[in-house]
Amino acid sequence: MISHRLARVVFETEDAELFAVKRPGAWPSYQDYDVEIKTGLSNLPEWELEVVSRNSNKRTEPLHEASTRSHTQERSSSDIFKTILLVVIVGSLAWFYKAIQPPPTGTVGSTGGASVTSSRIKLRDRRHLAYKEFGFPRDEAKFKIIYIHGFDSCMLDSPFPQFLSQALVEELRIYTVSFDRPGYGESDPDPNRSPRSIALDIEELADGLGLGPNFYVVGLSMGGEITWTCLMKSFQGSKHTRLFGRCNSYSSVR
Incomplete structure (x- = not known):
């Protein structure tokens, strides 16, 4: 989040106690990350914690999936366009290279015959x-x-x-x-x-x-x-x- 330079971050959770790293007996393993989490949050310009219900999260899932599909389709269309453009460029360069080459030496009879000099x-x-x-x-x-x-x-x-x-x-x-x-x-x-x-x-x-x-x-x-x-x-x-x-x-x- 810091690397993306986000101005405001909202954390949504179903239980605020998950973030109570100082709470005795609750998620003891979090205590080791206390300083790291606080340091990371202090580097954010603005952040807040919101408690939401499970149903609310479920309603946001379709929006997230739709957004994901949209981004995937955009990336797919962009990749296809880049591929087509690359093929056109390579094909044009190959045609141009062939066009500027001198005509091949003729051969006698079928392909692979002796070169024609007369x-x-x-x-x-x-x-x-x-x-x-x-x-x-x-x-x-x-x-x-x-x-x-x-x-x-x-x-x-x-x-x-x-x-x-x-x-x-x-x-x-x-x-x-x-x-x-x-x-x-x-x-x-x-x-x-x-x-x-x-x-x-x-x-x-x-x-x-x-x-x-x-x-x-x-x-x-x-x-x-x-x-x-x-x-x-x-x-x-x-x-x-x-x-x-x-x-x-x-x-x-x-």
Whole structure:
């Protein structure tokens, strides 16, 4: 009571003799606390003792319980509000931290695959096709060539960077692009892969790079089958007009 700095304290009891610590024979154990009780009461600015009946105390119990419930509910509402506020703040900080982070490095295929280091385009079915460019800038090139690798190779095995000199590339303005076929290198796999589906991938690659209506397609080894499929597709109104490459068995790609 002293620590709460109460200005006036009223003690209610059913028997005033309980506080008669000096009364002989009454509550002898209180005599040991005589000095302590008097000291404590002397520190209160104002206090008094009132004798009340048991019925009066019973009437005050509901008020006390109601007050207790009210304080409990207030504390509960306050705790809920603090919890919600804390969750909102933590969530906002987490979102902000994630927003300022650089985009994660892509991976090949499913989650946990190797990191992607090459340029890729996104295809119609959300797969990605990796590609590598070489030669004259494609916007200014005169000859544009798409290279299709064979069975046991990838886009890095294009022969053009090895056999075309820089002088010839600049003189003829030659641009080449090779790509990893689906499931090879850094291109996503295609469960429904076929020579025709890869031809469609090539068409999307050409459109995505803005190669225009005139370019060449060169296929090596098994890449020749895909070249032949591109040739047959060009007869059906495709933008591909000039196609070159050798193929193993063009009868199997119809």
